[in-house]
Amino acid sequence: MEAEILSIGTELLLGEIPDTNAQYISSRLRDVGVNVYRRITVGDNPNRLTMAFEESIQRADIVMSTGGLGPTEDDVTAQCLAAALKRELVFSQDAWESIVRSLKARGRTPSQLDKKQAYIVNGGFFIPNSIGTAPGQGIVVDDKLIIILPGPPHEMQPMFENQVLPLIKERYPNLVPIKYVDLKVVGLPEAKVAEAISDLLKSQNPTVATYTGLGEVRVRIAATGQNQDESRSLIDQMEKEIRRRLKTHVYGRGDETLEEVVGRILTKRGLTLAVAESVTGGLICHRITEVPGSSRYFKMGMVAYHPDVKASNLGIPMESIQKDQAVNEETAKDMAQSIRLLAGADLGLSTTGFAGPEGGTENAPVGTVYIGLSSKQEELVEKILYPSSRSRVKAYAAQQGLYVLYKFLTQR
Template identity: 40%
Template sequence: MKAEIISTGTEILLGQIINTNSAYLSEKLAELGIDIYFQSTVGDNPKRLAFLLKQALKRSDIVITTGGLGPTVDDITLRTIANTFKRKLIFDKRILFHIKEHFRKRGVEMPPINIRQAYIPEGAVILENRQGTAPGFILEENRKFLIALPGPPSELKPMFEKEVIPFLKSKFGLKEVILTRTIKITGISESAVAEKIEDLLKLKPPLTLGINAHPHEVHLKITAKEKNKKMALVKITKLEKEIKKRLGNCIFGKDKENLEEVLGKLLVKNKKTIAVAESCTGGLIANRITDIPGSSRYFILGIVAYSNQEKIKLLRVPSEILEKYGAVSKEVAEIMAKNIRKIAETDIGIGVTGIAGPKGGSPKKPVGLVYIAISARDKTEVKEYHFLGNRLEIKLKTSQEALDLIRKYLMEK
């Protein structure tokens, strides 16, 4: 069973919005055991969309379109599909009632232009829109299926899960599944990861392993195609164990987990609290930690001491240390970490100082030089880093290494 996705909208082509629908649909179709061979994006042009639809229906069993079902003149998907399939557009009272109800619940009158959305291609299966006004629909032609979905993700996702998935399972008796698991790694380069798992990257279907570099992380994607979910999970779990054996604590999480979420769970598990003293990152580390709901259980205090004066005043860094070693030094980072821990009375303190650039560097202390210190009752450690990139990239890399340093400390407990 082959499927492909056509995303419509000039705004996508111009990069004005990010197309998350294709990624979502590909993942869900893969879980159903349906192969995705093509993804396309086309602007709001009827001729180009019609051409693409005809091409897609020649090579795929299922074609899914997203977007272009709204009431405005640039919403051309509905009429283009009807013309391509040579189907009349039929007015449906039930759809109009649903649209009117949608506006009534919001306390506003339905604009007359929305009546356009009450028309559907003749013979189509209507897909209810529980979040918006544009209905989706399914058309069958010569044992090929076209599924038209609205563009907004908040409308597309519930429609696909509640309407389309049950239809596909019923229509095709889908049993085979494709499952994926993403293993997330940090603190090691893509090439270094590849060297450790080179043989595993050569695996062939039904079990494969892929590698992708992401900002400050490396992701490994395990994909298994099997008769049922249980069998696929057995294969995935076995390969995951082998990867963990080779990469150890460089692995911080999987699937949708992020580093700050994993760190938060470790802090809660170990009943530890933390405080952060930042300079070059400007509060980014504290921001990432507190992005996690419930972080008040472990995050106590964050201080951004950007100037030397505030390092002396707020973090009690001795002026003679600043004069002797400079603000960007392992000595200052260590004192920042120790003192923030004492001031906040936490289990762990983090001190960060560095040069994010683009100016401020020197031959001895170049842009990208960063010191990260961790202080706990049983350990104090300072690490020196030399990051490359622009100002924002250096700040992000610093925050990533700081969070990972705490994670690795907690894993030793």
């Protein structure tokens, strides 16, 4: 079963608003076993929109659009669908009564302009909008299902869930949902991950694909079986093989975050943590404390940004601070040790670096970050170089800081 999604609105083409509707519909159609093959963005141009409808209807089994159902002149979706199907728009009393109720509930008097929204394609049906004033509509032509919905996501989503999705399931009862799982991989670039599972990436069912992120890689496994149990079995076998190859670089699955996994390990082992941040400006502490129950293992955080604070609050020697403006191995090591001792924690984690765009030295250019880790038994420092925008350097350094902690916990 193939579907195409048309996102309608010149504001989308101009980049004024993000197209969250297409993303939402794609994910929900995937969940019920409908493959979305194309997503098309079209402005409020009647000729181009009519042509887009004609082409999508010719190719796909299900065509869905969002946007362009309001009462103004540039809301032309219904007219263009009618033109593409070579049909008339006809007045729907049911749609009009629904619009009137919506308007009166908002203390508004219906106008002739509002009546435009009550016209539907001849042979079609209207889809009530319980939140807004613009109803959607649908029509079946040559066994193809065509649905048009309003653009505001808070209106479109309930209409899709409560009316469109049940209609799709009823009309196509033999759909097999596509099951998938995302494995979270850290400490390896996408190229290395792809190299390690290169033969698996050629698999047809389940399929395997990699997606790069900031400091981590997603490996998606998707399967279609005769039933959910078969799909789950196909995924489980593939996941087991990928984990065997990538080992502890696979830190989680689904929506799991690195800070959640680190927190579970700390809790299980009865360890506590303190963090001293400079370049990351509190991002590591923020991520750690976003996890419910983090007070069980997180004792203290400090943003020691200014050199004087590094010296006075953490006792970092001035000779270390003066070397490359405190961006060096010694400072990172001493920060991690000092925060551990100050908090009375089992582990101390630290970051120091240059986020840019200004600053940096010959030995430590912008994007240089040192990450320190201190325990009662040992101390270590890792250096990373990630020249990018200031915000991305900080975010990447925070991710790598958590990875250094994760690696320490899983390898000892």
